[in-house]
Amino acid sequence: MVLEKYKQKRNFSSTPEPSGDLKVAAERAKKAKPDRLFFCVQKHLASHLHYDFRLEWKGVLLSWAVPKGPSLDPKTKRLAMHVEDHPIEYGTFEGVIPEGYGAGIVMLWDQGTWTPESEDVDTALKKGDLKFTLDGYKLKGSWVLVRTGGRWGSSSGGGDGRSWLLIKHRDDWAGEIDITEFAPKSVKSEGNFEDILAAENPDVWQSNRPAKGGDAGAMLATIIERAVRLKAGSDATPSVKGKAPAARASGRRVAPRSGARERDASGSGAPRAVREANKKPLTRTKARTRKP
Ligand code: MN
Numbered sequence: 001m002v003l004e005k006y007k008q009k010r011n012f013s014s015t016p017e018p019s020g021d022l023k024v025a026a027e028r029a030k031k032a033k034p035d036r037l038f039f040c041v042q043k044h045l046a047s048h049l050h051y052d053f054r055l056e057w058k059g060v061l062l063s064w065a066v067p068k069g070p071s072l073d074p075k076t077k078r079l080a081m082h083v084e085d086h087p088i089e090y091g092t093f094e095g096v097i098p099e100g101y102g103a104g105i106v107m108l109w110d111q112g113t114w115t116p117e118s119e120d121v122d123t124a125l126k127k128g129d130l131k132f133t134l135d136g137y138k139l140k141g142s143w144v145l146v147r148t149g150g151r152w153g154s155s156s157g158g159g160d161g162r163s164w165l166l167i168k169h170r171d172d173w174a175g176e177i178d179i180t181e182f183a184p185k186s187v188k189s190e191g192n193f194e195d196i197l198a199a200e201n202p203d204v205w206q207s208n209r210p211a212k213g214g215d216a217g218a219m220l221a222t223i224i225e226r227a228v229r230l231k232a233g234s235d236a237t238p239s240v241k242g243k244a245p246a247a248r249a250s251g252r253r254v255a256p257r258s259g260a261r262e263r264d265a266s267g268s269g270a271p272r273a274v275r276e277a278n279k280k281p282l283t284r285t286k287a288r289t290r291k292p
Contacts, residue, residue: 002022002025002026002059002060002085002087003020003025003085003189004088005024005084005085006020006084006085006086006087007020008117009084009101009102010100010102014099014100015098015099015100015101015102016093016095016096016097016117017090017093017097017102017226018087018089018090018093019087020086020087020089020090021087021089021154024059024087024088025059025060025087025088026059027059028056028059028060028088029058030059031262032056032058032059034116035115036113036115037051037055037056037057037113037114037115037116038056038061038088038091038111038112038113038114039054039055039056039111039112039113039134039136040054040061040091040092040108040109040110040111040112040136040250041053041054041066041069041070041109041110041111041136041138041139042054042093042094042106042107042108042109043069043106043107043180043184043193044065044102044106044107044110045101045103045104045105045204045210045211045216045219045220045223046097046102046104046210046211046216047065047104047210047211047216048211048214048215048216049067049110049216049219050065050067050069050216051065051066051067051068051069051070051180052064052065052083052086053065053066053070053080054086054168054171055114056088056091056114057099057121057125059088060086060087060088061085061086061087061091062085062125063082063083063084063085063086064081064082064145064164064166065080065081065083066078066079066080066081066082066166067079067081067272068180068243069179069180070139070166070168070179071166071168071178071181072139072168072173072174072175072176072177073168073169073174073175073177074168074169074170074174076168077095077165077166077167078136078165078166078167079163079164079165079166080145080163080164080165080166081163081164082161082162082163082164083162083203084149084251085161090093092108092188093106093108093112093185093187094106094107094189094196095196095200096196096197096200096201096204097185097210098201098204098205099208103210104211105193105197105219105223106196107185107186107188107191107192107193107195107196108186108187108188108189109138109140109185109186110136110137110138110139110185111136111137111187111188112134112135112136112137113135113136114132114133114134114135114138115132115133116130116131116132117131117133117142118130118131118132122144123240127187127203128146128147128161128164129144129145129146129147129274130144130145130146131143131144131169132144132145136187137183137187138179138183138187139173139179141168141169141171141172141173142168142169142171142172142173143166143167143168143169144166144167144169145164145165145166145167146164146165146167147161147163147164148163148165155196163175163177167205186254192223193219193223193227193232194223194226194227194230194274195227195283197223197224197227198226198227198230198231199278202227202228202230203225203230204226205220205224209221209224214256270287
């Protein structure tokens with residue numbers, strides 16, 4: 001059944017994630033223009049930081065979890081674990097998952113449209129070799145998702161068939177710049193993880209954090225601390241009793257940094273996407289953000 005696994009994994013009374021309306025999926029499947037399908041990448045700080053890469057297909061979002069995020073360098077192949085289809089409504093989701101599956105912070109890191117380059121998408125998916133063009137804010141040009149073969153790959157080879165590689169093809173939009181570092185922020189709110197958390201409830205994980213140890217745990221601890229300060233500084237009513245006055249004094253909200261524009265990427269090493277992003281006013285991103 002459509003979205004069955006998605007629904008099984010979640011308790012919709014405790015997660016703000018969309019429940020996945022099957023009618024919406026069916027309607028979307030009928031209406032979709034085959035050359036302008038929705039895609040997005042959600043940066044997800046859960047037990048580990050990863051990037052969820054999603055392509056609209058037949059009314060739902062085919063999804064891969066990419067631990068290191070996409071790379072614009074054709075020489076860098078990024079592992080992409082195929083995960084359960086997500087509802088199309090998930091495409092603009094950004095927020096805090098307080099508990100349960102995927103607990104953590106979700107940021108809408110990129111969104112736009114995709115066009116298949118492979119002639120028959122279903123056949124390409126079955127074969128494990130899907131070529132496509134992306135037109136997002138950060139990711140553009142030609143890409144391929146390839147299922148890894150042999151021992152660890154396709155089910156016939158003994159693996160579970162979930163491992164794919166996300167690879168950029170060589171074109172004007174390829175380059176050596178690390179896009180995840182260069183443009184780390186949301187295309188929806190223009191904020192960081194701490195901004196997203198501060199907009200909701202920074203105290204949500206007082207006892208049981210989604211990530212406790214390792215890099216993700218350390219990152220989350222810092223984000224929680226900053227979010228509490230942001231919230232206290234921007235809120236007239238202290239949200240944390242006893243902590244607010246000090247936090248207000250030291251944690252005054254700093255003007256949002258511009259992400260892509262703050263660093264110099266005018267050199268020839270920067271791919272076209274980044275060079276062009278630097279010429280555009282930041283407000284453009286917000287204005288163009290739309291529902292899938
Ligand atoms: Mn995820």
